[in-house]
Amino acid sequence: MKNIFSIDIESWVHFYIDSLKIKPAAITGSARRELDNSYIADAIEKILDLLDEYRQQATFFVVAEIYDWYPDVIKEIAKRGHEIGYHTHSHLVLQNKEILERELEKSKDFIAAFQPVGFRAPQIYIQNDSFAVLKQYGFKYSSSTYDSYRVMDINGVAEIPVSALSFRQRNNSSQKLPKQLTAKLLWKKIPFGSGLFIALFGSKTSYFIDKI
Template sequence: MAIQNSITLSVDVEDGINIAMRDVFGKEMPPTERVVANTERILDLLEGYNAKATFFTLGQVAEYYPDLIKKIHSKGHEIGVHGYDHHRFDKMAPELARSQLSRAKELLEDLTGEEVAGHRAPAFSINEQTKWALPLLAELGFRYDSSIMPCRAAHYGWPGFPDDVTEIHFSDGNSIYEIPMSTMRLGSRKVPCLGGSYFRLLPYRISQYSIDKISKRNTPVFYMHPYETDPERYPDYYFDELNKVSTVLRLKMKSMWIGRKNFPDKMEKMLRQNETMTMVETS
């Protein structure tokens, strides 16, 4: 099959179990080894197609599993920061954000021996209310950010932000490139389209259609999480907590398993039809 387009491929390296245990059930715990196995599954898949990606990684994952970071780097992929422990910017004061970003950046740079150029906020949580994060990122030495969904979505989004890569200048003389997430028009609305639950839940042809359309104006940005490749049952302690929440929340959490078994096959289709590049190449 002929290669059709180039896409910017990104992986948000986080553990689905420990984040759900904290954010949904209020139970603090370290990341589990599932994040290692799931990320290595993605690395193997990419290697089969000589594809490169940017792995936006939590500092907490780097602390617990430093060999995973070294392995990602040794395969020629870019390493970026995804925060320290997946706290959203709208849940942090600027002082805490500075501390967590600095900690994560230093950890990853120590492990790779290279400067980290890029950042992605957990849950795309940079928007009009948290835009104070952008000059902070520039001050900390990040060359680019890729956190803004330039449309209105259920829990995130910055409607009106440009669709194209944009250099933002600040009063202190610093600047940063913003690489926004890809969107498509659905009637009069712009909607998210490439990656995550959209890739899991929708037929593959819709994702490829989106890639083809977006490629006519700029490079599509695709994102995913390692846990989306993991169809295996979570530990019993997870379900012990899940059974305590409301029926609506329980159904919402269970919906996150839909499409996981087919995710790797869809990824292979995408890699066969499209070349990939890292985020830093886009900026």
């Protein structure tokens, strides 16, 4: 089995917009960039240097607004041979397909520049009807669910789950979405592929990788 390493590129500003339930429209893009103060650009540079040091490639799921802020930084990711995926325009939670359509419309420059085929939904939250929209825009795969092993085909788009290890029952995945991080999920599976659990477990994450 091949292990795939991916990184979500969003600013701390997007995180607080999500957690505080602030509508992104209430803070202009230029104001968000000013708040970011090159934080995400500096972080990306450090990540790229670390990947170079260990000769590893990764997929970067990028919030397209960051390309508007720091175009040369995002171009550098591609220049160093990494895949550029799409992580919406402003990191809005996709409660419905209309939100995704509006985000894609705002990201025309990003999509034209990188022609991404991979997608990840913010907060790993996506509804089934969004996959038809992804297909329309040329996406080949999504990684927007927590699940175990099985790649699903949803409306012509491959859904590659963020790794989760089942420990209460054999995996009997369905195509019913969303499959985000909830208490119900944690009762059945350990989503060790999430950034949260990698931060908690550190090098011990390899234990779970060996189990799959």
